[in-house]
Amino acid sequence: MALVSRNKDINISEILRRVPIFRNCGDAFFTKFGSASHVEEHDKGKTLFLSGDAATRFYLIGEGWVKLYRETAEGAQAIIDILTNGQMFGETALFHEDLCPFSAETVEPTKLISLPLSLLKQEINTNNTLAVAMLTSMARYRRYQDQEIEHRSLQNASQRIGCFLLRLTDQYDLKPCSITLPYDKTLLASRLGMQPETFSRALSKLKDATGIRVKGSTIEIDDIDRLSEFSCSACSSDFPCKDITAGTVC
């Protein structure tokens, strides 16, 4: 259980200043949070908290990937989201009687900034700018979830994979590019709501249909238009749709 602040001089306040929803907060805010926070470093597979746990802290991802999920009595997992650099999670416990509404686990080696919920609560209740920023961010997340539900009902497995790949590209620069899957294919499959076997087969289909090239976890896309035409035809959003996920509070 690594609890590290390797660089004693990492300035947490400075990092927090770059987080979109904190943009308009004052110096006092950053000072307060900076001194009440610390960096945690975890290996892959570390459970951060479980659904129903009492929550006292929330997290900002410095680097790595974290899976949020819930599970049924029978052990089936529903993945809520998989987050990375710059994204926050755990703060919604504030609105659920300080209980975590889902479980969280690292899926890659990860550096987290751990922040106190109590301070956040205080701040939200007195700092209207922050409350409004969080509202905005939540509203954007809501839209993202709507889209998630839509994808699962209107897109087939190959299209969902294609859509995911497109989000990894720079959607405003349509040049050929090469991307790397951020975590393993089994996890990606469940993130997309399908079985690993289905993922594998659907990816081959996608390859045949759009001319992408797959080598392990690296994927080369020559023709982004072709890929977006294939993937986005069964979606209500128009193609450069990446911004929907940007800057999300989670």
Next chain:
Amino acid sequence: MALVSRNKDINISEILRRVPIFRNCGDAFFTKFGSASHVEEHDKGKTLFLSGDAATRFYLIGEGWVKLYRETAEGAQAIIDILTNGQMFGETALFHEDLCPFSAETVEPTKLISLPLSLLKQEINTNNTLAVAMLTSMARYRRYQDQEIEHRSLQNASQRIGCFLLRLTDQYDLKPCSITLPYDKTLLASRLGMQPETFSRALSKLKDATGIRVKGSTIEIDDIDRLSEFSCSACSSDFPCKDITAGTVC
């Protein structure tokens, strides 16, 4: 296009006072909104706004049912939610550059209170209590959406129907009861992410499996435990889970 205020003396302020997220607002708030709002009465099938429209007003449902949805170029619809008495919708446009992020249509005869977005924006920006109340409500909605996604990936068609029926019952009073489907089965099917034919067949299966009795749109449930056991076994939430949807801002 009925735009009616049949009872000239309906006191909109009084209605707004009973809306959960406005609970802690002051008298000035209700006076301001009361005089800037009006009641609209619509038949079934009235389109209230379309995705992408410029938004100037948001709505509180006095009575009836409203469908929120998006559609693809090919005409496939993704239903986002179907709302009723006491629920609000359209206010999230504030966080999407004043553009409606979905379309809205009445699916039953409906009375709406139409309220000005501009006033809401003003109020959110100055009234921290309101902003926090909205945050809380949005967070609850987020949890509801998570559950929605989970249902679609872990529950089969019959279980989803069973879960929907349970939400129509009083989950804290397990006595036998009779419920009426709030809108037609075709719409309910798409609300639950399935085809009408599948709905019909899945409902028969549910009948056989749990002993409910179906007569048209009326359903009698003798044994709620039996129904919840069947439906909730593939869900991560424990049975009396109704509160998840309660008091939602939308």
Next chain:
DNA sequence: CGAGGGTTTGAAGTGCATCAAATAGTGTGG
């Protein structure tokens, strides 16, 4: 009564899941 929508039923097809097994890839200790 008859028209038209909502609902059910039947038959056939499709996509994804499941189970089983082969293969590729990775990290380990020798």
Next chain:
DNA sequence: CCACACTATTTGATGCACTTCAAACCCTCG
């Protein structure tokens, strides 16, 4: 640097749930 163990991924065969298309039925309402 190789062999082994272990995991991730792919492939094959089969089954099931849901969809699709078609037609019948039912109900309501003019």
